[in-house]
Amino acid sequence: MICLGVESTAHTFSIGLVRELKDKIEIIANEKDVFTTEKGGMIPNEVAEHHKRVCDDVLKKALTKANIKLNEIDVISWSQGPGLDPALLAGRDFAVKLAKESNKPLLGVNHCVSHLEIGRTTGAKDPVLLYASGANTQIIAYEAGKYRIFGETLDQGIGNILDSFGRYMGLGFPAGPKIEQLAKNGKNLIELPYNVKGMDVNFGGILTKCKQLFDKKLDVSDICYSLQETIFAMLVEVSERAMAHTGKDELVLGGGVACNSRLKEMCRIMCEERGAKYFCPENQFLVDNGGMIAFLGLIEYKAGVKTDTNILPHWRTDQVNVTWR
C-alpha cells in the first residue's frame, strides 16, 4: 500500500510518499519547497501563493524520486491543521483535486500528531515528545487514547521567537539556523528572564529583553548564545519533569527547532543523566515535511479513520482520538 501526503500548514509545501512493506513503513520520497525571505517574515497570503506556485513541481519531483506513477497510489492524506488558514487552504485544494483526478480516498491528519508519530520510527516505544517548532511548542505523551499535552508555551512557539528576534536583527526568515551559527561564537552568558510556570513556558519577555540588548549594541553572538541557552534550558527542564511524572524513560525530539545541535546536545545530556533513552529523527523529518503526513495518513487509513475536507486552523494535539494505537 502506498500513501501520498501533502504538507502545507505554514512555510513549507511538501509531498511525501510512503510504502508499506510487510511489517514496516518505508518513506520513499520526501520533497519540499520552502518559503523564505531575505528580510521580513512570513505573510500568510504570500505563503499560500508560494504553495500554489510550487505544488505541481514538488509532486513531480516526489513521484520521480519514488519512481512511481500517480495511479499506483492507494490513498492521499493532507495536513488538515493546525496552521495558517491561507496555507492550509492551498494544500487542501491541491489534495482534493489530486484525489478527484486519481479517484483515491482522501484523509486529513493532524500536523502535530504526525510530528509525534514519525518520531516513533526512531525506535522509541512510549516516549515523551519535545515538540519545538515554529508555531508550536509542546511537551506531549500518550495516555489513555490521546496524546496529552503536559506543558506548552503560553505565548508564541519557540521558533517564532527565534524568527522574530532574527527579523529584528535583519536576518530574514527562517532565522533559527542563523542564530545557531551566531551563538557558536558567544562567550558571555547574559542573564535573561527564565519563564517556566509549572509545566508551561513563555518567551515574550525574553524576546523583549534581547531586542533591548541588541539596541544597546551588546555583542550579537553573546545575545544569541544567551537566548539559546535560556530558552532551551526551559524546554529541557519541563521535558525532564514530564518524564519524571509519567515514569516514561524515552525522549523524542520533533519540530524544526530540534534541528539545532545545541538543543539536541542538552536533551541528550539530560537523558544520559537520568538513565533515559534519547531519540531524534533525521533533520528532514524534524522540519515540516510531507513524509510524516503520508506516514500518519497510512496508519490512520488502515485504522479506518475518516475525515471531512474542512481546514482546522486551531486543531489541538489533544483533540485527536488516537484509535490506531
Ligand code: AMP
Ligand atoms: P517547523 O515549523 O517545525 O517546520 O520549524 C520551523 C522553525 O524551525 C523555524 O522557526 C526555524 O527558524 C526553526 N529552525 C530551523 N532550523 C533551526 C536551527 N538549526 N536552530 C534553531 N531553529 C531552527
Ligand code: MG
Ligand atoms: Mg511543524
